Structure formats: structure tokens, C-alpha cells
Amino acid sequence: MREFGYQRVFDVPDALAFGADPEARYLGGGTNLVDLMKTGVDRPALLVDVRELPLDRIEATDSGGLRIGATVTNSDLAAHPEVRRRYPALAQAVLAGASGQLRNMATVGGNLLQRTRCGYFTDSSQPCNKRIPGSGCPAIKGEHRNHAILGASEHCVAVHPSDMSVALAAFDAVVHYETADGPGELPLAEFYLPVGDTPHLETALPSGALITGITLPPAPVAADSRYRKVRERASYAFAIGSVAAALDVRDGAVREVRLAFGAVASRPWRAREAERVLTGGPATPHAFADAADTELAAAEVLPHNRYKVALVRNLVVAMLTELAEEAAR
Amino acid sequence: MAHSTAGVITLTVNGEKHTLPVDHRTTLLDALRERLDLTGTKKGCDLGQCGACTVLLDGRRAVSCLQLAVAAEGREITTIEGVSDGERLHPVQQAFLDLDGYQCGYCTPGQICSAIAVIEEHAAGWPSAATADVRPEAGPPPLTADEIRERMSGNLCRCGAYVSIVQAVAQAADAEGAA
Numbered sequence: 001m002r003e004f005g006y007q008r009v010f011d012v013p014d015a016l017a018f019g020a021d022p023e024a025r026y027l028g029g030g031t032n033l034v035d036l037m038k039t040g041v042d043r044p045a046l047l048v049d050v051r052e053l054p055l056d057r058i059e060a061t062d063s064g065g066l067r068i069g070a071t072v073t074n075s076d077l078a079a080h081p082e083v084r085r086r087y088p089a090l091a092q093a094v095l096a097g098a099s100g101q102l103r104n105m106a107t108v109g110g111n112l113l114q115r116t117r118c119g120y121f122t123d124s125s126q127p128c129n130k131r132i133p134g135s136g137c138p139a140i141k142g143e144h145r146n147h148a149i150l151g152a153s154e155h156c157v158a159v160h161p162s163d164m165s166v167a168l169a170a171f172d173a174v175v176h177y178e179t180a181d182g183p184g185e186l187p188l189a190e191f192y193l194p195v196g197d198t199p200h201l202e203t204a205l206p207s208g209a210l211i212t213g214i215t216l217p218p219a220p221v222a223a224d225s226r227y228r229k230v231r232e233r234a235s236y237a238f239a240i241g242s243v244a245a246a247l248d249v250r251d252g253a254v255r256e257v258r259l260a261f262g263a264v265a266s267r268p269w270r271a272r273e274a275e276r277v278l279t280g281g282p283a284t285p286h287a288f289a290d291a292a293d294t295e296l297a298a299a300e301v302l303p304h305n306r307y308k309v310a311l312v313r314n315l316v317v318a319m320l321t322e323l324a325e326e327a328a329r
Numbered sequence: 330m331a332h333s334t335a336g337v338i339t340l341t342v343n344g345e346k347h348t349l350p351v352d353h354r355t356t357l358l359d360a361l362r363e364r365l366d367l368t369g370t371k372k373g374c375d376l377g378q379c380g381a382c383t384v385l386l387d388g389r390r391a392v393s394c395l396q397l398a399v400a401a402e403g404r405e406i407t408t409i410e411g412v413s414d415g416e417r418l419h420p421v422q423q424a425f426l427d428l429d430g431y432q433c434g435y436c437t438p439g440q441i442c443s444a445i446a447v448i449e450e451h452a453a454g455w456p457s458a459a460t461a462d463v464r465p466e467a468g469p470p471p472l473t474a475d476e477i478r479e480r481m482s483g484n485l486c487r488c489g490a491y492v493s494i495v496q497a498v499a500q501a502a503d504a505e506g507a508a
């Protein structure tokens with residue numbers, strides 16, 4: 001591991017001053033960054049520890065949504081009564097990730113920015129376009145069982161591993177940040193960049209930006225939401241496919257639906273096509289399957305990740321069917 | 330800008346303060362084991378994947394292999410050496426002994442630290458991924474075997490002592506609930 005400086009900061013201007021160094025990284029829980037530093041994938045010269053910043057609150061917004069600070073731990077997010085009441089799929093998504101120990105350490109900001117678990121990315125002896133632009137993508141011809149089926153490119157087929165982000169995508173979260181030039185915000189739909197031929201550029205955050213928090217707009221439909229994750233063992237493993245779903249049904253018709261998929265793309269995949277064909281139509285398993293098929297028609301599979309299409313489709317049908325049945329009760 | 334890559338820090342471990350110079354790269358796990366001679370905390374994977382290095386930070390469980398020692402300054406660190414009340418074992422330790430919650434014992438300090446926190450998290454009403462309805466109105470979930478398995482899933486046991494680990498956590502939770 002490269003030697004590095006360590007700076008603990010207590011206010012945002014100090015954080016930005018130290019974070020301006022292009023070789024600096026903000027340190028949240030360190031559960032991804034320290035891991036990547038140990039394996040030589042990231043080699044910062046300075047860590048700016050943000051855990052003491054006053055960004056650890058969850059508060060109601062004036063519009064009736066929630067504002068969640070960037071240093072709120074994953075555990076506190078999932079345990080918060082208003083999160084569990086108004087956005088249950090978000091609590092479930094966070095609880096489905098990592099372990100109790102890691103969730104106690106991990107922060108909201110760090111979770112958003114965690115890097116892919118692609119085995120070539122995390123092995124610094126391998127080529128990888130994301131780690132070394134232009135070096136190639138060995139996953140396409142190699143190990144890609146858990147790689148993308150949507151929105152990938154010939155330059156990178158990695159998936160974003162965050163469970164939390166999938167629920168945030170379904171609920172139209174907005175990411176707030178500060179820079180030396182002032183504050184800014186990015187809707188989650190614009191936060192993660194398309195892969196294209198620049199897989200090393202992952203987010204639209206300006207360089208040196210400090211994430212200060214996220215806001216969730218009010219979403220009554222989210223009160224009836226859930227998150228389901230499929231993985232290769234029962235717990236403590238990354239998703240091979242996941243879905244966040246929310247449904248509002250009246251008299252057998254879909255009034256509003258939210259769907260986002262995880263572990264299928266370089267970012268949480270909001271299934272807008274599926275939502276569009278479902279809205280106003282019948283809330284039946286058949287319609288749910290058709291909607292999933294419409295969204296997944298764009299899937300481009302590789303030899304070993306074909307299974308994800310059926311996996312996500314089946315999850316969508318099962319979850320929406322359950323939500324519709326509960327609404328009818 | 331050149332940054333200083335080492336410094337003198339003070340760690341509070343099991344209520345005692347220790348001042349030591351550290352290279353910033355030192356993890357809390359290595360500081361405990363190699364510098365403070367507290368070798369109860371074990372190193373398994375060193376990458377956050379096994380839970381052998383679990384300690385309590387300000388009462389909450391954490392993996393010490395991904396925690397930089399310098400970033401742990403100012404926090405109350407509790408290791409397996411600090412969980413008992415003098416000669417009186419912690420109820421979780423006692424339950425692991427009573428029910429053989431181990432074979433080789435390598436994962437055990439991490440299992441016990443984790444279990445102590447699991448019981449507290451559950452008592453505080455935290456849901457888990459095994460909780461059917463996470464909404465607060467649903468009330469706290471009973472600490473079933475499924476709940477224990479999910480909550481303890483961050484602690485791997487290479488010997489596969491899981492069956493008795495689950496029983497030990499359940500017994501300790503009962504004992505503490507009764508106390």
C-alpha cells in the first residue's frame with residue numbers, strides 16, 4: 001500500500017480544501033476504499049476523514065420527503081423509523097447488503113461511490129479499461145457471470161454493486177454535493193454516467209466534490225414497496241440480480257408503479273419502459289410479465305450471464321403480483 | 330503537497346488509553362495484535378469478508394481489518410479481552426462455552442463480539458434482511474433462528490459450528506432478556 005497522509009475534518013470548507021488535491025480521497029467507513037488500497041487498485045496520497053462532519057442526520061424536508069446526510073451509516077439509515085415507514089424498500093435494500101459490521105461502518109456517500117466487484121478490476125495484475133483506460137476488457141471473453149446485461153458497452157460490462165442505490169433510483173433520489181465553487185445537485189438518474197468508451201468515468205460529480213447528502217422526494221407509492229435480492233448464498237453476498245418495486249393499484253388497474261433493477265448494469269437500472277407500459281393498465285401477472293419483457297428486450301447477454309434476463313423477469317412478476325394481491329386485501 | 334504519513338495516536342481499548350506512533354497504513358486489527366499485544370482479535374481474510382476481526386467501536390460491531398487505526402482515535406474500542414466483567418464471563422461467552430459454539434475457536438472472538446452487538450441491535454428494534462415487514466408499525470421481530478442466522482452472517486466459521494453458534498446466541502439473548 002502506498003503511504004498516505006490522514007486528515008480528519010470537522011466542517012465542509014475544510015473538507016473541500018483538503019479534498020481539492022487530485023490525489024486525495026474522502027474516507028467514509030473505508031469499507032471499500034481501504035479494501036482497494038490494500039489491493040493496490042486505488043493509491044491516494046491523502047485521506048480526508050469525513051466521519052466527523054455534521055452530515056449525520058436524517059430529517060423530514062418541507063415538501064414531505066426525507067433528507068439523509070452523507071455520513072449517516074447504512075445501519076442508521078435502515079433502522080430509521082421514517083425510512084422504514086415511507087420507503088420500506090430502501091431499508092430492505094440496505095439490510096440486504098454486506099453484513100451488520102460493514103453496515104455499521106459504511107456511509108451513504110461511500111455506498112453511492114463504491115466501485116464494481118468485477119474480478120479483473122480488483123486484481124491490479126490484470127488489464128481493465130475501468131482501472132487503466134485503453135488496456136482492454138478481459139471480462140467479455142472471460143469471467144462475466146455477474147456482469148451487465150443492460151446499458152454496457154464493448155469497453156466495459158461491469159455492474160454497480162450497490163443495493164441501496166437501486167431503491168434510491170426507484171424513488172427518484174437527488175444527490176447533493178459541495179464544491180469549492182458552491183453546492184450542486186444531481187438526480188440519481190444523471191448521477192452515474194453511461195459507460196460508452198469511458199468506463200473509468202463513473203459519476204457526474206465534479207472533481208473534488210464532497211457528497212453532503214441525498215433527498216428523497218415524497219412518494220406515497222413508496223409506502224408499498226419492497227426490495228428483493230438474489231445471490232449465490234443466503235446472505236452476505238453481492239446480488240446477481242435484484243429488484244426494487246412499488247405499486248399503487250386501484251380497482252385492478254395500475255395507478256403508479258416504480259421499478260428499478262440491480263446487478264444488471266453499470267448503474268442502478270430504472271425500468272422506465274416497464275413502468276410506462278404498466279401505468280393505467282391491468283394489474284395482472286400477465287401484464288407484469290409483458291412489462292418486464294418490454295424492458296428486457298434491450299438486454300445484450302454474454303455467454304455466461306444470460307440467466308439474468310429470466311431472473312429479473314421472474315422477480316418483477318413475483319413482486320408485483322404480491323404487491324397487487326396485498327393491495328386487493 | 331507532502332503529507333506526513335505517520336503520527337502518534339491514542340487509542341482507547343477496553344477502557345485503557347494507549348499512545349503509540351503509527352504509520353497511517355496500520356489497520357486497527359494490526360495495531361491491536363502487533364502493537365498492543367491484544368491477540369484475541371483474529372485475522373482471517375484481512376478484506377472485510379469473514380468477520381474474524383470483529384470488535385466493538387463505540388459499542389457497535391465493526392471489522393477492524395478495514396478500520397484504519399488512525400481513524401479509530403477518539404473512539405471506545407472493545408475487544409474480546411474486554412467483554413467480560415472481570416472473572417465473570419459475558420453471558421454470550423458463557424453461552425458459547427455451555428453449548429460448544431466453536432470447534433477450533435479461531436472465529437470465536439469475532440463471533441462473540443458480533444453476537445453481543447446483535448443482541449443489542451435486536452433489543453433496539455433494528456430489523457434485518459430476515460424481517461418480513463420492516464415497517465415500524467409491524468413491531469420488533471422475534472429473535473428466531475432465521476433472524477440470528479441472518480444477523481450473524483458477517484461471521485464465517487470455517488469449522489461449520491453454525492448450529493451451536495445459533496443456539497448460543499439464542500440462549501444468551503434469553504439470559505439477557507431475563508436479567
Ligand SMILES: Cc1cc2nc3c(=O)[nH]c(=O)nc-3n(C[C@H](O)[C@H](O)[C@H](O)COP(=O)(O)OP(=O)(O)OC[C@H]3O[C@@H](n4cnc5c(N)ncnc54)[C@H](O)[C@@H]3O)c2cc1C
Pocket residue numbers: 025026027028029030031032033034035050070071074096097098099102105106107108109110111112113114161162163164209210211212236237238239376377378
Ligand atoms: C465483504 C463485503 C461485502 C459487501 N457486500 C455488499 C452488498 O451485498 N451490497 C452492497 O450494496 N454493498 C456491499 N458491500 C459494499 C459496501 O456497501 C460499501 O463498501 C460501503 O457502502 C462503502 O461505504 P464507506 O462509507 O465504507 O465508503 P468508503 O470506502 O469510505 O469510500 C468509498 C468511496 O466513496 C468516496 N466517498 C466516501 N464518502 C464520500 C463523500 N461524502 N463525498 C464524496 N466521496 C465520498 C471515497 O473517497 C471512496 O472513493 C460490501 C463490502 C464488503 C467489504
Ligand code: SF4
Pocket residue numbers: 116118119120121127128129130131136137138139140147155156157158199
Ligand atoms: S468489465 Fe469493466 S471493470 Fe471488468 S474488466 Fe472489463 S473494463 Fe474492467
Ligand code: FES
Pocket residue numbers: 371372373374375376377378379380381382383392393394395
Ligand atoms: S479479517 Fe477482517 S473481516 Fe476477515
Ligand code: FES
Pocket residue numbers: 430431432433434435436437485486487488489490
Ligand atoms: S470454530 Fe473454527 S472457524 Fe469457527
